[in-house]
Amino acid sequence: MPTNSQKVFVIFNPTAGNAAQADEVRSALKQHFDEPEWECEVYETTGKEDIAAISRKACEDGATMVVSAGGDGTLIGVANGLIHKDVPLGILPLGTGNDLARILNIPLQLESALGVLSGEHEVFEMDALKVNDCYYFSNVSVGITPHMMNDTLSEQKKRFGRLAYIWTMFKQSRLFHMRNYQLTIDNQIKRVNAVEIMVSNSTLLETFPQLFGSLETITDGKLELYMVKARTWRDYLQLAWDLIRRPEHQTNRFIHLDAKESIRIEAVKHSQLVQADGDAIGHTPVEVRLEPKALRVIKPKAAPQPAVS
Numbered sequence: 182m183p184t185n186s187q188k189v190f191v192i193f194n195p196t197a198g199n200a201a202q203a204d205e206v207r208s209a210l211k212q213h214f215d216e217p218e219w220e221c222e223v224y225e226t227t228g229k230e231d232i233a234a235i236s237r238k239a240c241e242d243g244a245t246m247v248v249s250a251g252g253d254g255t256l257i258g259v260a261n262g263l264i265h266k267d268v269p270l271g272i273l274p275l276g277t278g279n280d281l282a283r284i285l286n287i288p289l290q291l292e293s294a295l296g297v298l299s300g301e302h303e304v305f306e307m308d309a310l311k312v313n314d315c316y317y318f319s320n321v322s323v324g325i326t327p328h329m330m331n332d333t334l335s336e337q338k339k340r341f342g343r344l345a346y347i348w349t350m351f352k353q354s355r356l357f358h359m360r361n362y363q364l365t366i367d368n369q370i371k372r373v374n375a376v377e378i379m380v381s382n383s384t385l386l387e388t389f390p391q392l393f394g395s396l397e398t399i400t401d402g403k404l405e406l407y408m409v410k411a412r413t414w415r416d417y418l419q420l421a422w423d424l425i426r427r428p429e430h431q432t433n434r435f436i437h438l439d440a441k442e443s444i445r446i447e448a449v450k451h452s453q454l455v456q457a458d459g460d461a462i463g464h465t466p467v468e469v470r471l472e473p474k475a476l477r478v479i480k481p482k483a484a485p486q487p488a489v490s
Contacts, residue, residue: 187246189214189271189298190239191223192232192259194251197275206250206275209291213299226255236262244268246479248298252276253319253459260476261316264309269477271298278459280319284383284399285480301482307399309475310382310457312467317382317457318399318476321469323446324360324377324409327456359410361449362465366406367440372449377409380444380469396480404440404471443470 191210195203207223214221224235236259239247248271249259256272263270273294274282285305288294309316362378364371379385384398384405398405446455447466455467 187218188220188244189222189246189248190236190242190244191221191248191250191273192226192235192239192255193223194226194255194275196228197251197255202275206273206291209295210250213295219299226251232258233261236260237266238262240266240268246271246298248273250275253278253280256281257315257317257458257460260309260318260478263477264316264472264475267477269304269479271479273298276459278319280458281478284319284396285478286396287480297481298479302479303482304477305396305400305480306474307476307478308382308402309472310380310404311470311472311475312457312462315457315462316472316475319383319458320379320381321455321457321462321467322377322379323362323448323453323455323465323467324375324379326377326379327454327461360451360453363447363449364406365443365445365447365468366438367442367444373408375408375410377407378446379407379409380446381405381407400474402441402471402473404442404444404469406438406440406444408436408438410434410436441471443468445469 191214193206193210195206210221210223213219222239226232232255236247240263245268247259247263247268249256250273252274253276255276256270260270272282272285272287273291274287274289275291279289282289282294287297307318309318310321311317312321359374359376362373362375364373364378382399382405383395384401385407445466445468452464452466454461455463455465
């Protein structure tokens with residue numbers, strides 16, 4: 182339970198949602214992190230600051246928890262300031278994707294998520310994906326996903342959620358072109374053709390309903406590589422049906438490999454857009470390196486296991 186020594190620093194993106202939601206977040210933070218049990222400071226972002234530097238400074242000033250209140254972009258910035266630090270990351274998922282929150286079983290409802298942070302919880306140590314000097318926590322990809330995310334307007338995401346991405350994909354058939362890539366997987370070179378290549382921190386589509394991966398797979402010391410080779414809508418419908426029936430089963434349209442240290446993706450002819458955790462970060466070539474046990478993050482306390490008779 183919280184004590185008088187608890188000092189929480191919240192980095193809040195007030196544009197993650199609408200104005201009414203921003204006021205609701207401010208009010209809920211005051212209610213859950215009230216004195217004297219908590220000392221709470223809230224920093225509201227403007228989009229111009231170095232969020233990672235602010236997160237690091239909060240640790241230096243004695244914060245015992247740093248909370249990301251926003252979408253995936255806010256989370257990346259906050260978490261980059263906490264890499265290999267003892268101070269844990271708390272997550273208030275206010276964005277569209279919230280993939281990491283889903284994997285960690287963090288509630289997507291504001292009051293419930295705050296209840297995890299201010300009540301009983303566990304601290305979980307997870308791996309990260311390192312690209313150049315920045316760390317990501319869900320996935321890095323080339324192909325369909327970067328364009329789908331980059332071309333979807335913020336207003337559409339706020340209004341339609343994840344469905345906005347699907348609509349963008351429907352409108353842009355050019356995204357389904359098969360392209361040639363050279364992969365370097367732990368120093369082994371492989372030439373492939375694919376419409377999408379994704380490096381994931383978790384094992385995707387392993388079991389239903391954990392389609393984004395389970396807790397165990399973001400701390401297993403492995404990179405997961407997925408290649409999609411479906412080209413037509415008929416191919417995608419067949420692939421979706423195959424994954425629903427046997428999510429762990431590989432097909433010739435969907436290939437899963439893994440690596441222990443690094444994966445480099447290089448487009449053979451034309452450089453391709455790269456996304457990481459929902460934002461465009463540049464173009465190929467891109468190298469993703471595994472950073473084991475890089476981040477301490479707060480998750481709901483696990484339910485006690487029933488005694489075995």
